[in-house]
Amino acid sequence: MAQSQVYQVVVLGAGGVGKSCLTAQFVQGVWIESYDPTIEDSYTKQIPIDGRQCMLEILDTAGTEQFSSSESTPASCRSIGPTPTQTYQPTDTTTPIGHGFLLVFSITSKNSFNELKALRDTIIQIKGTDQVPMVIVGNKCDLAEERAVSRAHAFAVSHSWNKTHYYETSARSRLNIDQVFTDLCRQMLQADAEQDRFMQAQEAVYGPLGGKSTSKRDLYGRHRRRRRRRDNGPRCVIL
Amino acid sequence: MASSHDGRSARQSKRLSVTALYLSMSNKERDFEIEDELARAQKNLRELKSKISSQSKKNFVLEKDVRYLDSRIALLIQNRMALEEQNEVANHLDEVEIQEGDFPNDDKTQKYGNLFFLLQSEPRHIAHLCRLVTMAEIDSLLQTVMFTIYGNQYESREEHLLLTMFQSVLTYQFDNTPDYSSLLRANTPVSRMMTTYTRRGPGQSYLKVVLANRINTLIEMKDMDLEINPLKVYERMIEKIESSGGTLPPDMPKSVTAEQAAANEQVQKLIEPRLSTLMEIANGFLTTIIDGLEETPYGIRWICKQIRSLSKRKYPEAQDQVICTLIGGFFFLRFINPAIVTPRSYMLIDGNPAEHPRRALTLIAKMLQNIANKPSYAKEPYMAKLQPFIHQNKERVNKFLLDLCEVQDFYESLEMDNYVALSKKDLELSITLNEVYSTHALLEKHSTELAKDESSHLYTLLKELGSAPPQLPRKENRAINLPLFSRWETAVDDLTAALDITQEEVFFMEAKATFVKIMRLLPHNSVVMRRPLRLDRIAEAAATTRNDSMMVRKGIRCMELLSQLQELGVVDKSDGFGLLREEIEQELMHLGSLKEKALRETVKLDEVLRTIRDHNGYLVGQLETYKSYLHNVRSQSEGKQRKQQKHQVLGPYKFTHQQLEKEGVIQKSNVPENRRANIFFNFTSPLPGTFVISLHYKGRNKGLLELDLKLDDLLEMQKAGQEDLDLEYVQINVNRVLVLLNKRFSRKKGW
Ligand SMILES: Nc1nc2c(ncn2[C@@H]2O[C@H](COP(=O)(O)OP(=O)(O)O)[C@@H](O)[C@H]2O)c(=O)[nH]1
Ligand SMILES: [Mg+2]
Secondary structure, rough: OOOEEEEEEEEEOOOOOHHHHHHHHHOOOOOOOOOOOEEEEEEEEEEEEOOEEEEEEEEEEEOOOOHHHOOOOHHHHOOOOOOOOOOOOOOOOOOOOOOOEEEEEEOHHHHHHHHHHHHHHHHHHHHHOOOOOOEEEEOOOOOHHHOOOHHHHHHHHHHHHHOEEEEEEOOOOEEEEHHHHHHHHHHHHHHHHHHHHHHHHOOOHOOOOOOOOOOOOOOOHHHHHHHHHHHHHHEEEEE | OOHHOOOOOOOHHHHHHHHHHHHHHOOOOOOOHHHHHHHHHHHHHHHHHHHHHHHHHHHHHHHHHHHHHHHHHHHHHHHOHHHHHHHHHOOOOOOOEEEEEOOOOHHHHHHHHHHHHHHHHHHHHHHHHHHHHHHHHHHHHHHHHHHOOOOOOOOHHHHHHHHHHHHHHHHHHHHHHHOOOHHOOOHHHHHHHHHHHHOOHHHHHHHHHHHHHHHHHHEEEOOOOOOOHHHHHHHHHHHHHOOOOOOOOOOOOOOHHHHHHOOOOHHHHHHHHHHHHHHHHHHHHHHHHHHHHHOHHHHHHHHHHHHHHHHHHHOOOOOOHHHHHHHHHHHHHHHHHHHHHHHHHHHHOOOOOHHHHHEEEEHHHHHHHHHHHOOOOOOOOOHHHHHHHHHHHHHHHHHHHHOOOOOOOHHHHHHHHHHHHHHOOOOOOEEHHHHHHHHHHHHHHHHHHHHOOOOHHHHHHHHHOOOOOOOOHHOOOOEEEEEEEOOOOOOOOOOOHHHHHHHHHHHHHHHHHHHHOOOOOOOOOHHHOOOOOOOHHHHHHOOOOOOOOOHHHHHHHHHHHHHHHOOOOOOOOHHHHHHHHHHHHHHHHHHHHHHHHHHHHHHHHHHHHHHHHHHHHHHHHHHHHHHHHHHHHHHHHHHOOOOOOOOEEEEEEEHHHHHHHHOOOOOOOOHHHHHHEEEEEEEEEEEEEEEEEEEEOOOOOOEEOOOOOEEEHHHHHOOOOOOOEEEEOOOHHHHHHHHHHHHOOOOEOOO
């Protein structure tokens, strides 16, 4: 297998909106009828994007509010705003919160849609930029007669969030599933390319960062941090 | 509270409550204070409980502040916060402690007192409101409900009223959720209610008593890697080889698929023993939880019971399996597992767990949840290896979940408790003005739904109160004591009528109560205390006590009661008033065990209170750090405009290795034991927000090592969850060093 980048995707959203079903459909192509609340599951899956193989590591989260709380998770992963939406997030400190995000709601639940804003705010806050690869997903679109969030509204709100792409999916009828992941993957590739250009420009000015070549975890946002730490982080001098 | 729940029959429990009610009412004659060990133990316990109640409310509020600031500070560190917002945050930080005060006027006090009495004693209003509010509004409503309106977490009446409210909200949700699979799963007012409920005193102390040991044992095994996801295991193998400078063997490509990793023999060899270790640990957790059945708080069990009966009602055909899944959806998903996955936020451990234990805890939680759910399909292939554990424990967990539901209802005792409450003339609620106003505002907003009926009490009260005042600025908010009363219900004076009991019963209870009181006051070695009790002698002894008119009066009353009961044919002098005597002896025995129980409970709750206080200390410390940081940032930006303020160098302050170790600042040391006594540290702050820590060896005037620290960086590290700061010879704990710096260097304005 060719060397390829591993991109971390975090699937967020309220409990019961279909995050796990969506993920299972994408990764394994199966439909799961029963509802088994998730604590934290992770999967890998390779997808072809414009002729390149792209490796995704997908983290499916709980979506149960109490799995995140102010002190237990490292702050960089906290998803707590003044609003009550809190979702359990990866607590692994070496894993920055993810490269790309699927923000999932169910078109049958207004509340699940309302919860996305706080999630997005938190991601932006942690990332320190609003240029984060992200897709908004309205799931369960097969349940048209129970729809509580109109497509137009969801689209308009997504668009107002820095033109975030919006998809309606059905994990049950495997509608639009691959599209969602492909779109997100493209965004991550693009962000990465921009990051590379940025890095090249930086290195042209400051010289190479030196040391080990960047491991695959060290992506997006970490380089800048490294540099910062170099400049004015805690400095230890052996006298 | 416990008395009405432990397996007694309903009739007996009613009888007991009546006695309790009787005692409580006659206790109002303050003239007859009993001062024995039992009374003291009970008083202690009461005070402890009220401290826990108020402290856990404080923590709840502080946690919200810290959470709010967590998110703000992140922005500030990234220099992304506008000045106005900085000011807003600063305002938020001021005056964290709310001062005591009164309502602006008496009329308001009366009307609100009436409103909150209604809300408290008729939970349906709040239950209804919980369904109407948005998820954004629910948090503050729940705070008021769980920690204020029903804030006495150990008072049976408030607890029972709160549970009644739960029931009403739960019932509504069951009636309005189309399919069972989504019941109790989404984030709804009910789910938030449940999680908030588990954070009250009894839930916390259960977790502490039952789970804390297991979790701590696991946390201590920092180096025990229990990862069983083949891909991660493989990655770690590669990392290890690379970081030790080795080259990868040709048959180990750098990246592989999950399947390839799983097929790798070395990976399999690593995973094999981990699987059995995990099963062993998870089994230990399970055993502790199952053995803790009796420790499980009544309220939590009662909620399980409601889930069972509501699901039976909704799905009469449902198998136990389905019902257990639903109960597990509450008990494990909302109560146990969050504590296992994030033990720090439940105050079960001190620091954040290291990476390996954290992952192990997550895996344990996943295993427990899997037993409760029994998924037919392992979504992550590697979890399938744990199937045997699921199968072995299915039955056991199902039985446990059903056993949880085996608790008594409280309706009868609630009825009694309500009478008692009505009979108390001094019912009070400690609440803040802003809580009053925000509750009022919510009621007003939804009044068309809540108070449709124009003849309802709620309608009348809301109408009289008019529109809700706006929220006060933090500085003007006050904590008040709101006297609760009802304009419509009068205090119970005529007990016999209220309780539907006969005159004989009243005499009998009074006699029993009075005898018990007398006996609690008589010296233990007194002759009349010998068994079998001779009631007439006891009454006589009391009636002839010298210099104690109270005792005399009680004695005479007892004599009267004995003869009245004799006339009514309730007791018989010839058998030594056998019926009454037996009950009194039983009661005395019961009191003896009550004392034991009170003492045991005190020990447990002392522990809980300590934990809660520690946590409070942590929260307050965190707020302090933020405060100083913010002041610092602000004074820096002010400084740019004004002339640079003259900065005074603070320190150096000297600390020995031992001191820092004790404070937890040094969490790991490479200094040999026998050299530690010769090592010390100097802490200096040359500029606000900047610190220099230098390490010295006795006798050498030059330091060995110097570390420049910026507050920003420390906070950033803290945010990033980086806990240790490497000082070459010692590892310093970021959180603890922040606390220390804060204590040592806090300047009036910034550091
Ligand atoms: N009709 C329909 N039901 C779905 C769909 N996706 C998920 N569900 C159902 O919603 C429930 C919750 O799904 P799950 O993926 O576990 O939700 P999660 O909590 O977000 O992970 C399950 O019972 C699924 O069968 C969908 O696209 N259409
Ligand atoms: Mg899920």
